[in-house]
Amino acid sequence: AQKITQTQPGMFVQEKEAVTLDCTYDTSDQSYGLFWYKQPSSGEMIFLIYQGSYDEQNATEGRYSLNFQKARKSANLVISASQLGDSAMYFCAMREGWTGNQFYFGTGTSLTVIP
Amino acid sequence: DSGVTQTPKHLITATGQRVTLRCSPRSGDLSVYWYQQSLDQGLQFLIQYYNGEERAKGNILERFSAQQFPDLHSELNLSSLELGDSALYFCASGVPGELFFGEGSRLTVL
Numbered sequence: 290a291q292k293i294t295q296t297q298p299g300m301f302v303q304e305k306e307a308v309t310l311d312c313t314y315d316t317s318d319q320s321y322g323l324f325w326y327k328q329p330s331s332g333e334m335i336f337l338i339y340q341g342s343y344d345e346q347n348a349t350e351g352r353y354s355l356n357f358q359k360a361r362k363s364a365n366l367v368i369s370a371s372q373l374g375d376s377a378m379y380f381c382a383m384r385e386g387w388t389g390n391q392f393y394f395g396t397g398t399s400l401t402v403i404p
Numbered sequence: 405d406s407g408v409t410q411t412p413k414h415l416i417t418a419t420g421q422r423v424t425l426r427c428s429p430r431s432g433d434l435s436v437y438w439y440q441q442s443l444d445q446g447l448q449f450l451i452q453y454y455n456g457e458e459r460a461k462g463n464i465l466e467r468f469s470a471q472q473f474p475d476l477h478s479e480l481n482l483s484s485l486e487l488g489d490s491a492l493y494f495c496a497s498g499v500p501g502e503l504f505f506g507e508g509s510r511l512t513v514l
Binding site for chain 2 (some may be wrong): 324326331332333334335336339380382384390391392394395397
């Protein structure tokens with residue numbers, strides 16, 4: 290089974306609108322971490338947001354928020370007030386255990402912001 | 405700027421050749437991870453080092469090897485290169501719970 294599943298290969302959003310990128314994960318560990326990264330066309334991988342499995346509140350970082358639903362094993366990224374610069378690939382990732390060595394990545398979602 | 409430095413940014417070479425990619429982790433980070441990102445296989449974990457020792461191994465080919473030096477920088481050596489080795493190679497570092505990526509080294513094998 291895939292550890293991280295991103296079911297949306299491509300998404301479009303109007304500028305200034307909000308968009309949700311889906312991510313589901315599979316683990317039997319109680320302790321894990323969930324990450325989102327942005328990869329623009331330049332290729333770099335930019336860390337956006339982190340959610341720990343014991344964090345009770347959803348993580349937020351500026352216009353990014355993580356909608357963490359533990360029972361459903363989902364960790365969706367919400368981008369509010371989309372900007373043209375948000376057009377990029379977005380990857381969801383999971384680390385099993387508090388100091389786990391391996392990070393599992395999804396296949397990514399390509400987001401295009403339309404002016 | 406993640407604080408992780410990778411060189412070179414771009415590299416073009418021929419099949420059968422050998423290249424070395426270099427990574428300097430963020431200041432204070434003991435762990436270094438190497439990932440390969442190719443068009444058809446997404447982001448693949450290759451290998452992790454922690455304070456000079458190999459900690460975890462992923463889908464790393466026998467033609468590839470890595471090491472981490474006492475000053476904590478790491479090198480990924482790719483030998484007998486094939487066309488399919490063309491990819492973006494990332495180094496990442498972080499304390500437990502974090503993972504920050506360098507800008508990547510784009511390898512093209514002709």
